[in-house]
Amino acid sequence: MAAVVTGQNSLALAADPRPKLKIGLFADARLQPRWIVEAFAKVALSEFAEIACLAAGDARASRLPWPWQLYAKLDRWAFGADLTEELDLVEHVPHAQEAGDLDVAFAIGGIDDAQLDGIARYGVWRFHFNGEPEALAGLHEVARDVALAGSGLRVRLACGAAPRLAYQSWSRTYPLSAARNRGQLLRKTAELPWRALRELHRSGHGWLEQCRAVQLSEEKNCELKTKDLVGIGGRILRRGVEKALHVEQWFLAWRLGGRRGALSIPPDLAGFTRVVPPKDRTWADPFAIEKGGRHFVFFEELPFASRKAHIAMIEIGRDGRWSAPVRVLERDYHLSYPFLVESEGQLYMIPESAQNRSVELWRCVDFPLRWKLERVLLEGVRCVDATFHRCADRWWMFANCAAGESRVFDDELHLFHAERLLGEWQPHRRNPVKSDARCARPAGQLYWHNGALYRPAQICVPRYGAGLSINRVLRLTPQEYAERQVERVLPASSGTCGDGLLGIHTVNRAGYLTVVDAFARRRRI
Secondary structure (H helix, E strand, C coil): CCCEECCCCCCCCCCCCCCCCCEEEEEEEEEEEHHHHHHHHHCCCCCCCCEEEEEECCCCCCCCCCCHHHHHHHHHHHCCCCCCCEHHHHCCCCCCCCCCCCCCEEEEEECCCCHHHHCCCCEEEEEEEEEEEEECCCCHHCCCCEEEEEEEEEEECCCCCCCEEEEEEEEEEECCCCCHHHHHHHHHHHHHHHHHHHHHHHHCCCHHHHEECCCCHHCCCCCCCCCHHHHHHHHHHHHHHHHHEEEEEEEEEEECCCCCCCCEEEEEECCEEEEEECCCEEEEEEEEEEECCEEEEEEEEEEECCCCEEEEEEEEEECCCEEECCEECCEEEEEEEEEEEEEECCCEEEEEHHHEEEEEEEEEECCCCEEEEEEEEEEEECEEEEEEEEECCCCEEEEEEECCCCCCCCCCEEEECCCCCCCCCCEEECCCEEECCCCEEEECCCEEEECEEEEEECCCCCCCCCCEEEEEEEECCCCCCCEEEEEECCCCCCCCCCEEEEEEEEEEEEEEEEEEEEEEEEEEE
C-alpha cells in the first residue's frame, strides 16, 4: 500500500504529554491580510499550540502613492491576486481570552515590540522581511529588480536583547509582477509560524538561543518611487521582445572520460558534445545508465505545442554518435526527471509526476523500452525531482515540495525515508530541511567522492535552473539533516551556441559518461 501524505508538513504528531504552547496575538487592527489570518488559523488548529488571547487595535492601513495604486490594480488584473485581501482576524482565528502566562507574544503590523516585553516566556515574535513592513513584503524586490527575496520570523527573547531569526527562507523574485511575487512569497511565509512553533514545542528555549542573530546591516528601508515603475515596464517590454525573437530551450550535453566518482563541469561545457532538439521542443533532466558496455540516456521531452512532457531515450555510442530519441513512457499528465535506480536485481524509474500528486515507481520489463507501474510510493503529495539514495540502513528520498497551495517548487527541500525502496516511506521530522531557492531543489544523483557524500542542487536565482550547487552532506538521520555548499557551477558563454548558455540544472554520471542539460536562446530567424 502506498503511503498517503497530505499537506506539506506531513509528519503526524504522536500523543505528546507536553502542554500546548499558549500564543498571544497583538495586532494593530482587526482587518489583516488573508495570508496572516490563514497563518494563525492553522496554528490555532495545531496539536502543539493554541491562541490563548487576541488583542487588536483600530489602526488604518497605510496607502501606497497613487501611481503605485494604479499599478497594483493593473498588476492584479494581469497576474492575479496577491493574498492581501483583508479579513477580520478576530472572527477567523479561533482563540480564547485567557489570563495568565503566555509562551509567545506575536506582534502583527505597527505594534511596538517594547510594549510586549516580559509578557511571554519565549519573547516577542514577528514576521521578518529584511527590514520591510509586512504591507510591502515582496514589493521592494520587484521595484528595485532584486533577484532574491527573504522572509522569516524574528524573535526578541528579552527586553534589550538582540533579535534572532527563528526561521529564514529565501525565494526567487518574479521580476515582472509585484502581485505574483507577493503571492509566491506570502503563501510560503504563512507556513512559517506553524513550523517554528512546532520546533519550539519539541526543543524548547535552547533551540531559540541557538538561532542566528539578526545583523543591523540586514535592516533596510525601501521608499517607493515612481521611477521604479518605469523599470518594471522596461523589464516587461524586454521580456516580450526576447520571447518574440528567440526560442528558449533546454538541450542535452555529454562527455565520455574522466575519473569515476568525480564531477567536473566546465561553465562553458568545453569538451562536451551538445545534442540540441528541434525548435518545437525541449530536452532536459538527463539520467544515464550503462548496460553491457552501452550507454543509454533517459530524459524529459517536452513538445511546446502540447505543454505536457513524456520520457524519451537515446543511446550514445563509443564512436560519439547518438541514436534518434525514442518515447519510452507517457501518461495523461506531465512526466519529467526520470530518476533511475537498481534494487534487488531490478531496474526502476521514478519520473516526476507532481501533476498527478504522486511519486510513482516503474519497473523495467524489457530494457530499455517497456516499463510497468510497480507501486505508488507516495500519494496526495506534490513532489518534484524525487532523488533516491541508499545509505546505511535505509533508503532516502530528496524532493522539493511547494509550501501550502503555492505553485513554486524551487525553495523547499523535503526528505523521506524507508527501510526498503518498496517499503513504507516516512517524512523527515524537520521537513522542510532547507528553504532556499539557491540550493534546495535536487539536480541529479547523490555521489561519493574521497569518502564524502555530495548532493547536486539547482541554483534557481535569478532564474530557474541558473546553475548547479554542489553540497557536501554532513548529517543524514531521521532526526537531523545538514549540508554545506562546496562548489557552484554557473554557465558562461563560449560563443558556440547562439547567444550563449543561460542555465544548467541537472548532472548525472554512469561509468565514464557524464550528462548534463543546459539552457540557451536560439534565434527564431
